[in-house]
Amino acid sequence: MTITNNGSAPETGDTAVRVPFATDAAICGPEHVEEAVAYDAILLAGFGGPEGQEDVIPFLRNVTRGRGIPDERLEEVAHHYRHFGGVSPINQHNRELKAALEAELAARGIELPVLWGNRNWDPYLRDALREAESRGFTQLIGLATSAYSSFSSCRQYREDFAIALEETGLAGGIRIDKVRQYFDHPGFVAPFTEGVRDGLAAIAAQGVAPEATRVLFATHSIPTADAQRSGPRDRDFGNGGAYAAQHLAVAEVIMRELGSEVGWKLVYQSRSGPPTQPWLEPDINDEIAELEGAGVKGVVIVPLGFVSDHMEVMWDLDTEAIETAEEHGMVAVRTQTPGTHPAYVTGLVDLVMERVQGTPTAERPALTELGPWYDVCRPGCCENVRAGFKPAAAGIAP
Known part of the structure; x- marks a missing residue:
């Protein structure tokens, strides 16, 4: 059974709707x-x-939400935020990114407003959709601040x-597509390549030889079962699924470059x-501890899985991992x-323009x-093992 764009009865035959909430x-x-x-506007999703x-x-x-985790357990994570005054830098980074996108669009003469909505805090995605409705926008191109494939x-x-379309009652009036995952787009990779080059130079400047140096490409761990379900089902990416394969491929590109x-x-x-639940390993702190026995004296830590310096970078890398290395x-x-x-x-705007212009895949x-x-996620892509499949935009159901 297929799902129509507005939630009404499914069609049949070649015209059947396969991607909920999508543009024609x-x-x-x-x-x-x-x-x-x-498209009428860009939906920057944080x-x-x-x-x-x-x-x-x-x-x-x-x-x-939905996991039933009591506040006392949440407080165990809260101390990371409380260490920084209860403020995550991620919202400010998104304000800055929104302004930078608007400046790039203006410089290129592209008339596409940028709306900003978050999944978990104000301004919410539903707020951005209500703004779109008030401004008469009906076709949005989603730009998520996440480059890789997995459920999260x-x-x-x-x-x-x-969810935001249904909550606002706009599922029949606003359509949302999404740019492709951009883990290997040159615009995303270039800052990391520069960073590794500068990091290696900084380590060498402190007298550490190349053979005593390691580059650790770090990303957020996820449950192994979720990792194995990342990416489309008809492609074999190995034990870590598309999530691990994408990170490894980008790291290889950077070191080769x-x-x-x-x-x-x-x-x-x-x-x-x-x-008791298996997650992707090794943990960065465990790896650093192992490297001491191998005679390593310098490490370059690369936050390859992140687009900005949010809490997991500031606490888990800048605080814990750096302290582990020093120890x-x-x-x-x-x-x-x-x-x-x-x-x-520039790369993010290029990704949007691929969809605006219908750029051939080969280009x-x-x-x-x-x-x-993929522009349109494939059937069964990135299943949530815990909750199963729920309705989702920009992909073939389920």
């Missing part, structure tokens, strides 16, 4: 939409974060688009959940995230063999 160009579910679409001590627990309730980094954004012989590894951080007698530097780097901002830049990624 995407509604039948092509892997890449090579038809121009006259994770959201607290902006004061009183916001912390309500924010964490939003993040964990892609499908959950798509599900929250669907630099021509560096320094050893490197993909590591994980920010694990949560019960200890094991190592020099450590943490490299930049894309933030509002000009290449990243779309991708630095790994995994891309260019």
